[in-house]
Amino acid sequence: MKNMIRKLASAFCASIMLFTVSAPSVMAEDEEKFPSGIKQSEFEYEMTRLPNISEPNISDKNDSFDYTESGAVGVFRGDEILYTNYYGATDRANNKAVDSDSVFEWGSISKTLIWVSVMQLKEQGKIDLDRDVREYLPEGFFQHLSYDEPITMMNLMNHTAGWQESTYPIFATDKNELKPLGEALQDIEPAQAYPVGEVTAYSNYGAAVAGYIVECISGMSFADYVHKNIFEPLKMEHTSIAADRSDNRYVADKRSEMHSYQNYFYNCIDLGIIDKYCPIYPCGAATGTLSDLMTYAQALADKDAPLFQHKETQDEMFSGTLFYGDSDIPMWAHGFVITEYNVRTYGHSGATVSCQTNMAIDPESGIGVVAMVNEPDGNELLSKPFELVFGNLSPDKYGNADGNKSELNGYYLPQRSLKEGMGKINRYLQAVKGSNLGEVEGIGNGAYRIVQKSQMDGEESAMLIGKKRYSDGKTALSLPSCDYAEENFYLVKLMLLAMYMLTGIGGIYVLLISIKLKNHKRKAALAGSRMMTAGSAASLVSLIAILAVFVFFNNNDGLTDVQLTSLGIIQIICLAVCAVAFVSAVVNTMKAGDKKRILYIFSGVSNAICICAILYYQMYRFWNI
Known part of the structure; x- marks a missing residue:
């Protein structure tokens, strides 16, 4: 909803700008307008009004600066470049500003290279979008499928193959650990948690599988295919796609110099050089200059369809494949995201651990906007130029409401x-x-x-x-x-989680009391007190284990096999201890007098909560995920 407010604010600023006398170029009567209705000069003027745009500002400490947005923006119409600008720095400490030589990671915009490649192969009759993709893959490639329905290339394009997010990391810190694409995909195969074709769940894994299918059909690596059929025809000489960037020395060198930054309460924090590698690289490893990304976007917007033998193939690529409800309003077009501004645009956004990007084109007018920033949390350059060029979606665009x-x-x-x-x-x-x-x-x-x-x-x-x-x-x-x-009974399930956490924290108190009694050499006052203590300890260990899962996900975007197995076994042990402690509490409750019964009941309830939470939230499960 914050993005919606930002869009509204941007539109307001644009409307004010129409009547501002301080921008004389606005008065040019013969100037063409963008789809939003504003002129190019108005767009350029509005871009100068971004609140956090200035020259790189170096601090004595070199680790904290007044926040300024960092990145690059380009706008084109057809083969004409209407606007390019560069903001901030790639290395503030050494006063290296973002410029035309700077490279940025594309993130998920890389996926559009997959879909263009697939449509090229379809055009050649080498792939059927509606056939089971297992016909193009090595036998037994998938190991964790839960449903028998065929998975088609169209499912991969629409992200409806049923896969959940991968539990394993999709980035590596050591390029020497990178494996061939097929092996890398099998290493991180997620669970198929949903019926095929029913649930939309964006999947890096599914897109990368499509990239591997391109390898299997073409007989060359996906990187080689993209260079031969996309980069080289478009003369994109400053873009790489290989996981380790070994396919372009210029990009590898420039990327090794780029710092990433973060806005922290209007201070610019230098995150250093965050250089990670994507083993399933078709889904997000492309890296290059603003100029090359604009060249690629221009080719997609070109009605002559330079990337295809027949323009009809490009027209088909931009036809809707997944829609809002049962309407004819599309939200996906053969892997391209459709965004409804004042006009309909096609493109994709992307994010990695160091960069964010955005690309959108309007095939009707031939206008496109691209933005690349070296801030993992993004900034206004990823949204403001797009809103100014394409405008906001009017509530009346698709007619009046049906009264519902x-x-x-x-x-x-x-x-x-x-x-x-x-x-x-x-x-x-x-x-x-x-x-x-x-x-x-x-x-x-x-x-x-x-x-x-x-x-x-x-x-x-x-x-x-x-x-x-x-x-x-x-x-x-x-x-x-x-x-x-x-989700039915969501608050009940959330309450179970909250009580589980309180039980784990309460385990600290029980353990401290037990230690204190032991140090004073006092005998246990209750039968089964050791099991009560063991149950509290198990609840605490279980909580620590699940917190470790969050830490590993935040730091590494996933867990390794060793981490998964270790934490799963710990949870199984905790589950068993809590189960025994629960039975002990029930037995002793029936034997105890009124004054002591309350302690056994409390112990039994606490262990029951821990058992229910571990089972319902599958904290124990480390296989087939």
Whole structure:
């Protein structure tokens, strides 16, 4: 919702700018307008008004600076470059500013190289988008499938193959650990947690599988294929795609010099050179200059379709493949994300541990915008230029509401998450409360819009969501990134998690009391007191183990086999100890007098809570995830 407010604010600033006399170039009557309705000169003027744009500012400490946005932005129409600008620095300590030679990681924009490659092979009759992809892969490639339905290339493009997020890291710190693409994919295969074709759950793994299929069909590495069929024809000489960037020495050298930065309460924190490698590289390893990314985007927007033998193939690539509800409003087009501004755009955004990027094109006008920043948390350069060029989505674009107005009730969990395994807790911490989205208006066939009015000028803007029902009867909200499925009894499950944490923390108190009694050489006053202590200790150890899962995910974006197995075994042991302690508490409760019974009941309840939490949240499960 913050992005929506930002869009509204941007639109307001643009409208004020139309009447500003301090920008004389605005008055040029013959100047063409962007799809948003503003002129190029107005766009350029508005870009100078970004609040955190200035020259790199070096501090004596070299680790904290006044925050300035860092990155590069380009706008084009057809083969004409309308605007390029560079902001901030790649190394503030050594006063190295971002410039045309700087390289940035594409992140998930790299996936569009997969989809272009697939469409090229389709054009040649070498792949059928509706056939089971296992026909193109080595026999027995997948090991963790839960459903028998075929997985098609269209499922991979729409992110509906049913895979949850991978539990394993998708980045490596040592390039010497990189394996061939096929092996790397098998090493991190996630669980297939959803029925094929039913749930949208954005999947890096699924996209990388499509890249490996390109390898299997073409007989060359994905990197070699992309260079031969995309980079070289477009003369993109300053972009790499290989996991270790060994395919482009210029990019490798420039990337090794780039620092990343973070805005921390308006101080710019130097994060240093964060250089990691993506073993499943087709999904996010491309790295290059702004100029090369613009060249690529221009080719996609070119009606002559230079990347294909027939322009009809490009037209097909930009046709909708996944829609909001049962409407004809698309949100995916053969792997390209469709964003509804004042006009419909096609593109993708991307994020790595060091950079963020964004790319959007309007094939009708031939206008496109690209932005690349060396800030892992992103900045306004990733959104403001796009809003200024393409405008905001008008609530009236798709007609009047059908009269179906309502507020969403309940809580919704992101399906792009870990539904199975010891990371399951995380999805419950990312729940969206339906009522917080405000009033939704049906616009027909399962498509809805959320309208917000600017408090500054009353101008309205909208965002689209889809609504559908799964085979298990659950309602889900659809966005391009993933579905959000309604979760029954969410607050009860969240309360179980809270009580589990309190039980674990309470275990510290019980252990301290036990140690104190032992030091004073006092005999146990209760039968089974040792089991009570053991149960409290197990609850504490279980809590520490699950916190370790969060630490590993935050630091490494996943867990290794050793970490998974070790933590899973620890949870199984804790589960067993709590189970024995629970039985002991029940037995002693029936024997004890009234005064002591309350202690046994408390012990039994505490152990029961821990048992239920470990089982429901699958903290013990370290296999097939």
